[in-house]
Amino acid sequence: MSAYSVTEPSKASKWAAGLLVALYTIITLLPLVWIISTSFKTGPDSISYPPKVVFEPSLEGYVNLFTTRTRIAAEDFAALPPPETWYDRIVRDQGMVIAGQSRFGERFMNSVIIGFGSTFLSIFLGTLAAYAFSRFRVPLKDDLLFFILSTRMMPPIAVAIPIYLMYRELGLSDTHLGMILLYTAVNISLAVWLLKGFIDEIPREYEEAALIDGYTRFQAFRKVVLPQAATGIASTAIFCLIFAWNEYAFAVLLTSGNAQTAPPFIPTIIGVGGQDWPAVAAGATLFLLPVMIFTILLRKHLLRGITFGAVRK
Amino acid sequence: MAEIVIRNLRKEFGAFTAVQGSTFTIRDGEFFMLLGPSGCGKTTTLRMIAGLELPTSGQILIDGEDVSQKPASQRDIAMVFQMFALYPHMNVRKNIAYPLVSQGVPRAEVQRKVAEVARILRIDHLLDKGVGGLSGGDRQRVALGRAIVRNPKAFMMDEPLGALDAEFREIMAEELRALHDRMHATTVYVTHDQLEAMQMGDKIVVMNHGVVEQFGTPQDIYDHPATLFVADFIGSPAMNFLRFEGSAPAGAATVTLGDTPIALPELREAASGSLVLGVRPEHVALSDSAPLRARIEAVEYLGTTQIVTLSTPQGTIKARTPSTLPARPGDLTGLVLNASRLSLFDATTGRAFRTAANAGVNHG
Ligand SMILES: Nc1ncnc2c1ncn2[C@@H]1O[C@H](COP(=O)(O)OP(=O)(O)OP(=O)(O)O)[C@@H](O)[C@H]1O
Numbered sequence: 001m002s003a004y005s006v007t008e009p010s011k012a013s014k015w016a017a018g019l020l021v022a023l024y025t026i027i028t029l030l031p032l033v034w035i036i037s038t039s040f041k042t043g044p045d046s047i048s049y050p051p052k053v054v055f056e057p058s059l060e061g062y063v064n065l066f067t068t069r070t071r072i073a074a075e076d077f078a079a080l081p082p083p084e085t086w087y088d089r090i091v092r093d094q095g096m097v098i099a100g101q102s103r104f105g106e107r108f109m110n111s112v113i114i115g116f117g118s119t120f121l122s123i124f125l126g127t128l129a130a131y132a133f134s135r136f137r138v139p140l141k142d143d144l145l146f147f148i149l150s151t152r153m154m155p156p157i158a159v160a161i162p163i164y165l166m167y168r169e170l171g172l173s174d175t176h177l178g179m180i181l182l183y184t185a186v187n188i189s190l191a192v193w194l195l196k197g198f199i200d201e202i203p204r205e206y207e208e209a210a211l212i213d214g215y216t217r218f219q220a221f222r223k224v225v226l227p228q229a230a231t232g233i234a235s236t237a238i239f240c241l242i243f244a245w246n247e248y249a250f251a252v253l254l255t256s257g258n259a260q261t262a263p264p265f266i267p268t269i270i271g272v273g274g275q276d277w278p279a280v281a282a283g284a285t286l287f288l289l290p291v292m293i294f295t296i297l298l299r300k301h302l303l304r305g306i307t308f309g310a311v312r313k
Numbered sequence: 314m315a316e317i318v319i320r321n322l323r324k325e326f327g328a329f330t331a332v333q334g335s336t337f338t339i340r341d342g343e344f345f346m347l348l349g350p351s352g353c354g355k356t357t358t359l360r361m362i363a364g365l366e367l368p369t370s371g372q373i374l375i376d377g378e379d380v381s382q383k384p385a386s387q388r389d390i391a392m393v394f395q396m397f398a399l400y401p402h403m404n405v406r407k408n409i410a411y412p413l414v415s416q417g418v419p420r421a422e423v424q425r426k427v428a429e430v431a432r433i434l435r436i437d438h439l440l441d442k443g444v445g446g447l448s449g450g451d452r453q454r455v456a457l458g459r460a461i462v463r464n465p466k467a468f469m470m471d472e473p474l475g476a477l478d479a480e481f482r483e484i485m486a487e488e489l490r491a492l493h494d495r496m497h498a499t500t501v502y503v504t505h506d507q508l509e510a511m512q513m514g515d516k517i518v519v520m521n522h523g524v525v526e527q528f529g530t531p532q533d534i535y536d537h538p539a540t541l542f543v544a545d546f547i548g549s550p551a552m553n554f555l556r557f558e559g560s561a562p563a564g565a566a567t568v569t570l571g572d573t574p575i576a577l578p579e580l581r582e583a584a585s586g587s588l589v590l591g592v593r594p595e596h597v598a599l600s601d602s603a604p605l606r607a608r609i610e611a612v613e614y615l616g617t618t619q620i621v622t623l624s625t626p627q628g629t630i631k632a633r634t635p636s637t638l639p640a641r642p643g644d645l646t647g648l649v650l651n652a653s654r655l656s657l658f659d660a661t662t663g664r665a666f667r668t669a670a671n672a673g674v675n676h677g
Pocket residue numbers: 326329331349350351352353354355356357358505
């Protein structure tokens with residue numbers, strides 16, 4: 001036997017690999033750590049030079065993110081009763097008073113509704129279509145599948161102007177429904193193709209066994225195929241959500257008030273009362289959370305699914 | 314339990330015909346074998362009976378009712394798949410219980426039946442295990458459990474032993490047959506293994522290229538093959554074929570092979586042209602004085618018997634003789650063919666001529 005083993009890497013190469021991974025992790029996480037730490041700094045701390053790594057955490061950024069504030073005359077300010085709540089106090093410490101609620105909460109909810117709504121719709125339609133393409137003799141199947149894929153070939157933004165005009169005509173501009181439909185249209189080709197791959201991997205015998213055991217086609221689909229396809233559905237859902245959640249160009253073009261999502265809104269925070277970096281960082285941090293939570297929740301499925309069904313049976 | 318009648322059953326996949334007009338009857342309680350080489354349409358036939366595939370034409374009657382266009386879920390048939398198709402996301406208990414759940418059987422009753430089936434199949438200790446880690450034989454038993462748990466009208470089994478290794482096949486084959494003898498459930502069993510079919514079946518249908526070649530008991534099929542294909546497919550070593558030109562009128566009891574007259578069962582129809590005389594190895598005896606001359610080419614010792622390979626003017630012949638009889642390669646000898654066990658085929662159509670011996674046998 002030679003001194004080298006195929007299965008067990010040498011100590012040195014293990015160290016090298018570990019170092020490489022650690023370095024990579026630091027490089028990737030650094031911006032994230034920076035954003036999150038900035039979101040907990042006060043205004044002055046956030047722009048101090050040299051930058052503060054150790055600082056006293058403050059919720060100023062988050063309070064500013066959710067409120068609008070004004071300065072009032074010095075004598076009026078002095079005459080105010082003491083602040084009633086913790087967030088009142090934080091605003092008062094900046095020499096201002098709360099004027100009202102900001103629109104961040106609303107925009108964030110829009111993102112949630114549109115992001116998850118379009119993900120659900122893409123997955124729902126995608127699973128049914130993928131099942132049909134996988135299991136039934138559909139006339140012109142190959143041509144249809146290619147057509148579905150081809151909707152993805154042009155960058156969506158290339159058709160932005162026609163869509164803008166069309167949406168204005170149809171009254172879909174700046175509506176939740178309009179954005180859900182748009183993101184679903186973009187995502188569905190990906191969903192159908194990915195899911196078809198996953199469903200193709202599931203042996204037909206499972207459903208046939210259920211059919212023979214007295215279940216209808218739909219019951220067999222729901223009770224046997226869906227649980228088997230869970231991995232595929234989870235990973236496809238994450239892809240769809242990430243696209244819909246992060247989409248910026250269409251959101252800027254098609255939404256302004258009612259259905260505006262978080263991505264076009266966050267940059268506008270910067271203008272509200274000077275350069276409020278902690279508030280921007282707080283907005284960015286909160287914006288990161290849902291996709292992270294969603295991915296972590298589905299991680300168990302994802303880890304199996306990322307191999308695209310290659311290891312089952 | 315039920316009788317299944319198949320009438321002119323046909324299945325086309327586009328331009329390709331997988332099953333062309335099968336007709337046979339599976340009697341109540343029979344262990345029925347669908348036998349044939351790969352691609353001959355066995356699985357397609359079975360799937361049509363189960364309702365997983367709809368026939369292009371023809372009828373399937375279960376207990377007299379035409380079910381050929383009914384969905385599988387309404388036929389009350391159970392099936393054991395070649396790869397078992399156990400639901401991977403359920404444990405053994407749930408797998409076995411699943412057919413009962415679809416019928417809305419009360420929980421307590423489900424538990425009772427599952428326990429009973431598990432006891433019969435000796436898998437009680439596995440009930441709460443996942444199906445992923447089971448051995449081939451245990452998977453097979455779970456698949457069987459899922460089939461027998463609800464007392465269906467009939468069982469369909471598609472090469473159920475195909476995924477097991479050789480040693481285990483024997484055991485499971487015996488278990489299956491024992492289970493059948495105990496339950497007397499009508500069973501349709503697909504296999505391409507002629508030995509398995511002969512050992513286990515009450516009746517056999519032999520198929521080739523989507524055509525039913527013969528239908529009957531293992532013994533009838535072995536002794537009186539209806540076609541050259543069946544004669545060649547069944548039995549090991551295969552039946553010997555002696556090809557010759559000749560003719561014989563109806564009522565004749567001999568044919569002339571070269572110059573030698575050979576006795577055979579009395580012909581019920583006239584035969585002429587290119588003919589094939591079929592004789593199983595065990596019906597060939599060696600006798601130095603016999604007029605049909607042959608030369609010993611090889612001897613294969615099998616314990617109590619031996620297979621002697623001989624060359625004759627009509628081609629190579631194998632004989633199965635007791636291994637106590639002396640046979641040395643190179644020796645010249647004579648052949649005696651057991652007259653009552655011979656078959657005569659038409660070389661062009663492959664069909665066996667009707668004789669006094671095979672008259673009562675069902676031609677496919
Ligand atoms: N869905 C289908 N579409 C097209 N052709 C098919 C289909 N199913 C089966 N066939 C063809 O029909 C023929 C018979 O297939 P079938 O599965 O019944 O064979 P089989 O006798 O079970 O063979 P095996 O021993 O290999 O399982 C084969 O040539 C097969 O390719």
